[in-house]
Amino acid sequence: MLRLSALYRYPLKSGKGEILQQAGLDKLGLEGDRRWMLVDEASGRFLSQRVVGQMSQLSALWNAQGGLTLGAPGRSPIDIALPGNDAELRGVTIFRDSLRVPDAGDEAGAWVSEFIGKPTRLVQIPLERARITQAGYGKDDDRVAFADGFPLLLIGQASLEDLSQKVGQELEMLRFRPNLVIEGTHAYAEDSWKRIRIGDVEFRVVKPCSRCILTTVDPQTGLRSDDREPLATLQKYRAQEEGAMFGQNLVNDGNGQLEVGMPVTILE
Missing domain, CATH: 2.40.33.20 (PK beta-barrel domain-like)
Structure with a gap:
């Protein structure tokens, strides 16, 4: 069977x-699957393990409210709330798609920037802004x-x-x-x-x-x-x-x- x-x-x-x-x-x-992404702050281009190998050690736990908890070896975890309706929209590029999605804010941005080693932002995608x-x-x-x-x-x-x-x-x-x-x-x-x-x-x-x-x-x-x-x-x-x-x-x-x-x- x-x-x-x-x-x-x-x-x-x-x-x-x-x-x-x-x-x-x-x-x-799946609910909560790949709803969050890291992007280069300057270009908005998405980041992945293809070019940023240390992302394989970045843990991300989703919660039922849509928020995220990020953790990494040797670092204190950070809880990130689902961006509200008034969140700043950031232009991002993923493969051939360009779109505007909510930014998770400066505290999250500082945490991921320190982890990645360069200015980085964390963004989230709601259903109404999803890609084809x-x-x-x-x-x-x-x-x-x-x-x-x-x-x-x-x-x-x-x-x-x-x-x-x-x-x-x-x-x-x-x-x-x-x-x-x-x-x-x-x-x-x-x-x-x-x-x-x-x-x-x-x-x-x-x-x-x-x-x-x-x-x-x-x-x-x-x-x-x-x-x-x-x-x-x-x-x-x-x-x-x-x-x-x-x-x-x-x-x-x-x-x-x-x-x-x-x-x-x-x-x-």
Whole structure:
């Protein structure tokens, strides 16, 4: 039987992930997932582990009020409230998207600037300012917060085990930053799915996920592998025109609740 074996949330884009037992879904995927982001103060360009490796050690805990608690080794944590309606709007750029979103304020800005080592701001994205998902996939009203292109990422447990065997070491699932992990099927079965249901919620499988250099960063230490693994192995047998594919991007059709252990039904 297919079942949901793990749930992960990443409140801050490129920050540490939270391991969950249950989570709600809204229009932007898992509630609280990648609703916050760090940007360069001068340019508004988003920051990620791709260029700021120490972000892998930045913990971010989301609360039910939409706020955030940031922490890092050797630093006192800081609680950050959800910006109000009167919050300053800051122009930011994430990939090809430019938008204006609420800034979390000077205290948060000072904390993240000291951590990053240069002037940095923390911003948040409300539903009404969400981005459109990647063009050419999904529906016109599909929206995404600060995730790369789509609200959810799914990986089969068997796919990770197959990749680990090929690389010759046990790989952590968090290295690939999925939201949903499915077990009970063969490796890469998710490649052929078009629609699935978990609990009472249906999901569309819209696009394979092209992997980047982030997969070479150890989520525990933040160190990048010298041999470019597991990306190097993925490029040998999972390469397509857009890159090395691992995992599937999803869009949820409707809100609801997910809980680890729920059965998964393949609808199409």
